[in-house]
Amino acid sequence: DVQLLESGGGLVQPGGSLRLSCAASGFTFTNYAMSWVRQVPGKGLEWVSAISGSGVTTYYADSVRGRFTISRDSSKNTLYLQMNSLRGDDTAVYYCAKGTGTNPHYGMDVWGQGTTVTVSS
Amino acid sequence: SYVLTQPPSVSEAPGQTARITCEGINIGSKSVHWYQQKPGQAPVLVIYYDSDRPSGIPERFSGSNSGNTATLTISRVEAGDEADYYCQVWDTSSDHQVFGGGTKLAVL
Numbered sequence: 001d002v003q004l005l006e007s008g009g010g011l012v013q014p015g016g017s018l019r020l021s022c023a024a025s026g027f028t029f030t031n032y033a034m035s036w037v038r039q040v041p042g043k044g045l046e047w048v049s050a051i052s053g054s055g056v057t058t059y060y061a062d063s064v065r066g067r068f069t070i071s072r073d074s075s076k077n078t079l080y081l082q083m084n085s086l087r088g089d090d091t092a093v094y095y096c097a098k099g100t101g102t103n104p105h106y107g108m109d110v111w112g113q114g115t116t117v118t119v120s121s
Numbered sequence: 122s123y124v125l126t127q128p129p130s131v132s133e134a135p136g137q138t139a140r141i142t143c144e145g146i147n148i149g150s151k152s153v154h155w156y157q158q159k160p161g162q163a164p165v166l167v168i169y170y171d172s173d174r175p176s177g178i179p180e181r182f183s184g185s186n187s188g189n190t191a192t193l194t195i196s197r198v199e200a201g202d203e204a205d206y207y208c209q210v211w212d213t214s215s216d217h218q219v220f221g222g223g224t225k226l227a228v229l
Contacts, residue, residue, distance in 0.1 A: 003179075037164075037220075044207065044222050044223040045156070045158075045164065045209075045220045045223070047209075047218035047220060059218075061216065061217060062122075089189050095163055097164075098182060100169060105211040106152065106154070106211070107170070108154070108164075108166060108209075112163065
């Protein structure tokens with residue numbers, strides 16, 4: 001069964017850092033692009049970042065470029081999102097999602113249940 | 122940056138056909154994907170590549186895409202279809218994924 005399990009969310013002060021993880025199982029991890037998508041409760045979906053299946057190519061939303069870093073470890077079948085210089089408007093539920101191909105140009109067919117990040121003093 | 126526009130809400134009676142639109146400049150030249158999200162749950166892919174259905178998604182869900190409008194059509198709407206629906210494309214000019222603002226489907 002294909003599964004994604006996020007972890008690493010929590011409460012952090014403005015300007016702080018947090019690393020999210022997404023453990024993948026049930027599919028060949030390196031064959032698929034992966035993405036992070038966030039959602040403020042009650043609001044819509046916002047794409048954050050994506051990475052190709054090989055891990056060579058990364059993509060970022062303008063709102064997080066330079067502060068967030070996406071990466072993947074094929075030996076651990078795990079996707080990461082390193083978040084630095086966090087701001088209040090980064091507060092959201094963060095989902096990891098599996099792409100349907102090796103690059104993230106396509107849909108996302110499996111989603112984790114999300115991990116909550118709260119940035120507040 | 123590329124913008125996708127969805128109506129905030131759509132309502133339909135049970136058994137009828139609900140249509141949710143997603144407008145974007147020349148969206149017909151892009152592949153559109155649709156997600157269903159129920160309260161407290163993660164999104165679920167219901168249509169990809171404009172009109173393909175993932176396994177497990179009922180045939181009542183269909184999609185089309187032409188010109189400046191993509192449409193998600195839900196036939197024989199049921200109470201269980203009440204959810205927020207989001208369209209999504211990849212914008213090649215910015216190398217960004219783009220989501221529409223979402224449409225809340227109410228089944229009256």
